[in-house]
Amino acid sequence: MLALFSFSAFAQNTRKVDVCIYGGSSAGIIAAYTAKKLGKSVIVIEPGQNIGGLTTGGLGATDIGNKYAISGLSKEFYRQIGAHYGKLEQWTFEPHVASKVYDNMIAEAKLEIVKNHRLIAVQKNDGYIKQITVEVSDNPAKNTNQKIEAKVFLDCTYEGDLMAKAGVSYATGREANSQYGEAYNGVQVSEYHQFPDGIDPYVIPGKPESGLLYGISDAKLKKTGSGDKLIQAYNFRICLTQDKNNQIAFTQPDNYKAEKYTLLARVIAKEAWDGITGTFKHVKIGDTTVVINKGGFLIKHMPNGKTDFNNFGPFSTDMVGANYDYPDGDYDTRKKIWKEHEDYTKGLFYFLANDKSVPLTIRKEMQSWGYAKDEFKSTNGFSNQLYVREARRMVGELVMTQKHCDAVETVTDGIAMAAYGMDSHTTQRILINGMLKNEGDVEIPVAGPFPISYRALTPKKSECKNLLVPICLSASHIAFGSIRMEPVFMVMGQSAATAAVMAIDAGVSVQDIDVTKLQNKLATNPLLNKEPLEIIVDNDNTDQLIIKGNWGKVKAGYGTSLLISQPSAEKKSVTFIPEIKKKGKYAVYVYISEDESKASNSFSFIISDGKTSTPVTITPADIKVLGTNNESNGEWVSLGIYKFKTGKKAFVEVIENSGKQPAIADAILFKPIK
Numbered sequence: 001m002l003a004l005f006s007f008s009a010f011a012q013n014t015r016k017v018d019v020c021i022y023g024g025s026s027a028g029i030i031a032a033y034t035a036k037k038l039g040k041s042v043i044v045i046e047p048g049q050n051i052g053g054l055t056t057g058g059l060g061a062t063d064i065g066n067k068y069a070i071s072g073l074s075k076e077f078y079r080q081i082g083a084h085y086g087k088l089e090q091w092t093f094e095p096h097v098a099s100k101v102y103d104n105m106i107a108e109a110k111l112e113i114v115k116n117h118r119l120i121a122v123q124k125n126d127g128y129i130k131q132i133t134v135e136v137s138d139n140p141a142k143n144t145n146q147k148i149e150a151k152v153f154l155d156c157t158y159e160g161d162l163m164a165k166a167g168v169s170y171a172t173g174r175e176a177n178s179q180y181g182e183a184y185n186g187v188q189v190s191e192y193h194q195f196p197d198g199i200d201p202y203v204i205p206g207k208p209e210s211g212l213l214y215g216i217s218d219a220k221l222k223k224t225g226s227g228d229k230l231i232q233a234y235n236f237r238i239c240l241t242q243d244k245n246n247q248i249a250f251t252q253p254d255n256y257k258a259e260k261y262t263l264l265a266r267v268i269a270k271e272a273w274d275g276i277t278g279t280f281k282h283v284k285i286g287d288t289t290v291v292i293n294k295g296g297f298l299i300k301h302m303p304n305g306k307t308d309f310n311n312f313g314p315f316s317t318d319m320v321g322a323n324y325d326y327p328d329g330d331y332d333t334r335k336k337i338w339k340e341h342e343d344y345t346k347g348l349f350y351f352l353a354n355d356k357s358v359p360l361t362i363r364k365e366m367q368s369w370g371y372a373k374d375e376f377k378s379t380n381g382f383s384n385q386l387y388v389r390e391a392r393r394m395v396g397e398l399v400m401t402q403k404h405c406d407a408v409e410t411v412t413d414g415i416a417m418a419a420y421g422m423d424s425h426t427t428q429r430i431l432i433n434g435m436l437k438n439e440g441d442v443e444i445p446v447a448g449p450f451p452i453s454y455r456a457l458t459p460k461k462s463e464c465k466n467l468l469v470p471i472c473l474s475a476s477h478i479a480f481g482s483i484r485m486e487p488v489f490m491v492m493g494q495s496a497a498t499a500a501v502m503a504i505d506a507g508v509s510v511q512d513i514d515v516t517k518l519q520n521k522l523a524t525n526p527l528l529n530k531e532p533l534e535i536i537v538d539n540d541n542t543d544q545l546i547i548k549g550n551w552g553k554v555k556a557g558y559g560t561s562l563l564i565s566q567p568s569a570e571k572k573s574v575t576f577i578p579e580i581k582k583k584g585k586y587a588v589y590v591y592i593s594e595d596e597s598k599a600s601n602s603f604s605f606i607i608s609d610g611k612t613s614t615p616v617t618i619t620p621a622d623i624k625v626l627g628t629n630n631e632s633n634g635e636w637v638s639l640g641i642y643k644f645k646t647g648k649k650a651f652v653e654v655i656e657n658s659g660k661q662p663a664i665a666d667a668i669l670f671k672p673i674k
Helices: 026-037 072-084 095-109 160-166 258-271 331-354 360-369 478-485 486-506 514-526
Strands: 015-022 042-045 118-126 128-136 146-153 202-204 205-211 238-243 279-283 286-292 297-302 307-309 370-372 414-418 423-424 428-432 437-440 441-446 450-453 535-536 545-548 551-554 562-565 575-577 583-595 603-608 613-616 634-644 652-656 667-673
Touching: 015 026, 015 486, 026 042, 026 072, 026 095, 026 486, 072 095, 072 486, 128 535, 146 160, 146 486, 202 514, 205 486, 258 331, 258 514, 414 486, 414 514, 441 514, 514 562, 562 634, 583 603, 583 652, 613 634, 634 667
Parallel strands: 015 042, 015 146
Antiparallel strands: 118 128, 128 146, 202 205, 238 307, 279 286, 297 307, 414 450, 423 441, 428 437, 535 667, 545 575, 551 562, 575 652, 583 634, 583 667, 603 613, 603 652
């Protein structure tokens, strides 16, 4: 990276900037880029040695929910990833490619980033943070401490440390459902990622006096929906490969004890694994439908033969119950917890590949995998970022709740959108009526993409007037479970930085900026380059459609829905009509849903500039899918480059091929070409 600095260059002087960003996460880098492009002096303080957080730390199969929700520099980040792979955009990628994109952004904006410095003190005056003091993370000494003064501060850490030290109210754990009128917060026992009945929990099977196996708590199940301070499990998102020429074998890690995985061996036997890949199915037993889990990992395939290994089933990479002290823990406590998670994960892979209690077929399959040599070179192929799914959550001017996820309430000051389901991982492993069960898992879809309030990024004005918090934002546990996705964090980073600049320019608190103006800035200059905007016409933009024939609407695809042709004799088509505000060349793309990409038929279109019409046919072979398509639900596929004049005469018509599979009309993208 070209723009990294050491505080040694500043001796003992206090560093003064317009905007100080604490945390070099994905949100932190986007925020810094934004503030710098908007003309402010910026410094990024990163407590660790790595930039980009989870986006560069192994989470290569991006959790999205719906691409419609992602905008601005966040979407541009995935466009730059796509350019690397020869596509418009790409949401599943190798970690080093994400690092390269961030490096380019850092170099372009000449960002000042200081690694290996962590927060130790915050000085406030009249509700404003005046300065912070940081120390060298791996070798703290009073004589190397540094102070940073700024007009506005952003907390872009996963832990919310600056927010907490600034005296801002926050929550940890799970609220009771009754607190915000929710249904999926607090204690929850799910059928997903659950132990099958009959797994013996004791060290010596059948003998309670021998004690519980490692990882099982002796806690009692509390009432459904009751609140507590338990934290959903953390893990590492691991990049593995089966390419022997680019592989580091699993070896026995520090502090390895095979008995930590005895419970896993019992799960394998009970579920009768025929492989390590996680699967589940719904099975009807009498009048009841149950979920049957099988396999140990959610394996998301990435380009070039690599994968993003994630938790799956009752016992996997999630280290259940080991992170309760992390959110409010001091640096030594967190370092210990991080190391325990690392040892646990490495031990899990080693156990599955080598322990004789694991069936030979499973051992051989696991031995076919290894860490990728060309990823995470400084940590010998192992991820450099613990997946801190949730730590502190601010209690700010407004708290996002399940009501927002369910569209029961909708905010008008939205500055980002979320679309992922309400998601929580297991929080504890306990006995319920004598049966071993996981508790805490929640997987509930949201009503559709929903706006996130600007007030959820700001503390209460009485607590702090110049702090914005785009990661540990103000949300209940279950609403945070939908919001907490890396692309959304990036969008909120851009929004927060833009708001910071507005507050500085207007000389007001972050709570008192004109949010309508903020929304307008984000909408009209999303890439901070004042270039002509791309145009997306979605099937929900009914005033820009001409529909012929019988079409039905389905909740799927890009945005909230798509149109699908219905069986009938008449010819059927949907015409998408953009409003071209600047004449010139445009690359035109159609959104092809995941189901369409697997179809055998071709897709027919007519593209017109208002005078000349061009028929275009694409086939499934034209749809370039790299790795797991994931929750993105589709791909943008090129229809070519065309010249359009201003006005509403251009159009793209989607035509059903009679006698073949139904046609789908979802969204058309018109991207200006320089």
